[in-house]
Amino acid sequence: MPTRSARATWEGGGLKTGRGRFESTSGAFAAPFSVGTRFGADPGTNPEELLAAAHAACFSMALALDLERMGHAPERVETEAACTVEKEADGYRIVRMALKTRVRAPGLDEATFDRAAQGARAGCPVSKALAGIPEITLDARLV
Numbered sequence: 098m099p100t101r102s103a104r105a106t107w108e109g110g111g112l113k114t115g116r117g118r119f120e121s122t123s124g125a126f127a128a129p130f131s132v133g134t135r136f137g138a139d140p141g142t143n144p145e146e147l148l149a150a151a152h153a154a155c156f157s158m159a160l161a162l163d164l165e166r167m168g169h170a171p172e173r174v175e176t177e178a179a180c181t182v183e184k185e186a187d188g189y190r191i192v193r194m195a196l197k198t199r200v201r202a203p204g205l206d207e208a209t210f211d212r213a214a215q216g217a218r219a220g221c222p223v224s225k226a227l228a229g230i231p232e233i234t235l236d237a238r239l240v
Contacts, residue, residue, distance in 0.1 A: 105130075119147075145191065149178035152223045156196055159221035160237075163213040164202055171202040194227060197236045210239050 105119040112132050119142075120127035133139030153176040164171050181193040196218065200210065214237035218224055227233065 145180040145182050148191070148223075148227070149180040149194070152180075152194060152196065152221075152227065153178040155221040155223035156198065156217055159224075160198065160200065160213060160217035163216050163220075164200070164205065164210075167209055167213060169202045169205040169209065169213075171200050171205075173199075173201040175199050191227075191230050193232045193234070194230050195234045195236070199238055199240045201240050205239060207239065211237070 101121075101123075103119055103121045105117055107115050107117040109115040115131070117130045118127065119130060129141040130143050131139060131141060134141035135143035135145070156178070157174045157176045160176075161171055161174050176196060176198040179193075179195040179197075180191060181195075182189050183192045198214065200214075202210070214235060218233070218235045224233065
């Protein structure tokens with residue numbers, strides 16, 4: 098399996114005055130980040146948004162694979178992920194990841210769908226990597 102990578106650069110001072118930029122080494126994405134994009138409303142992105150995007154994408158692929166293996170390849174899997182970071186006494190911590198997925202798979206029954214969704218939640222590589230997050234929720238529905 099290939100190794101994927103990205104890089105980040107921080108310049109211009111400490112946390113409040115500096116600015117960063119990250120990019121994938123494939124060139125597929127690049128964006129600025131700062132304390133304002135992370136904890137405020139400045140344009141740009143932040144680590145939590147990137148984790149959410151990775152989790153949504155990985156979960157969607159894992160669910161599509163599980164459904165296909167069960168004989169119900171989906172027409173569409175759409176997943177949103179919301180990553181919550183909170184201040185703690187000694188810094189910050191990601192405390193919650195909420196997955197919300199909507200799936201169109203004609204002929205699929207709820208019980209089979211629920212089994213596949215729970216399996217994808219537990220089995221996708223990003224879910225496994227994020228296992229230290231205290232709360233990972235899943236709202237999965239057929240549409």
